[in-house]
Amino acid sequence: MMGSQTQSQLHVVDFTDATMKPGTDAWLSACTLVRSALEDNGCFVARYDSIGKDLCDSVVSAIEQLFSLPLETKRQKTCDKPFHGYLGQVSWIPLFESLGIDDPLTLQGCQKFTHIMWPQGNHRFCESINEYAKLLAELDHMAKRMVFESYGVDIKGCERMIKSSDYLLRCIKYRTPEMDEKDTGLDSHTDLTIVSIVHQLNHLNGLEIKLKDEEWIGVDASSSLFVVMAGDALNVWSNGRIRPCEHRVTMNAKKTRYSMGLFSFSGDKNMQIPDELVNEQHPLLYKPIFDHYDYLRFYDKEKIKEPYSRIKAYCGISALY
């Protein structure tokens, strides 16, 4: 639970407080907390109860149904973007399997994916996934507003970032390891996203975060706890101030584990580092214009694992001053 050993070192931001609206003291102190959490560890835990248990339960059954489809069905191409499709049957992470739903915030996006998986239709899948993704996106938007506000960056830039973002809902399954298998669900990595929100959907722990002091800690699973993580693109946007969150999954559960990730990418080819984030103490670290899909293709080609080396190799500049 909340105060347990494992999680106590992560910052927890409470979004269940209905009085926490922009401009209030509660909002301002949450902004400060979000900024230090992202600068320290690249993530925070959001307590957020808008999704509710019933919707969670419907999403769990929707996802079980999805993964029980034949492999040839799951492997179909659903989208042209890099890293948006089926991932699984990978020799070094044999427990992991995942499907991405592109544009899940619109009903059309969900319908398109549903139709490819179930040509005969699956209304319940489509509706519950769309509902779930939209609620997750509200958390994504609030978190981004808090980031902009905490740095004093013009909030119009945040509206632009949100409007021009592409969203991907990743549905993830981990089977239990067999006797001779390791418990690695997913190796240590940072996401290539702007922000990723991870939900341990069927209440099974496994997600671990690397803190700034290099210590790994587990995050407790609950229907109302979400991990908001900075991806590589937010590190670039923040001119290096926000750490991209290093995380991994250890499959310690005795049952199949399902998790969901709402990933955001900049659909605008020209994501810019705000002027407010560049000054004498923080000289420009990266080329100021970032093309997110080009970065994904770069990663696909170069496969550089270490996040800072990867970001620097893609868009780093040597000190200008």
Ligand SMILES: O=C(O)CCC(=O)C(=O)O
């Ligand atoms: O399953 C999880 O808890 C995390 C998944 C993850 O890190 C990813 O898909 O990038």
Ligand SMILES: [Fe+2]
């Ligand atoms: Fe990840």
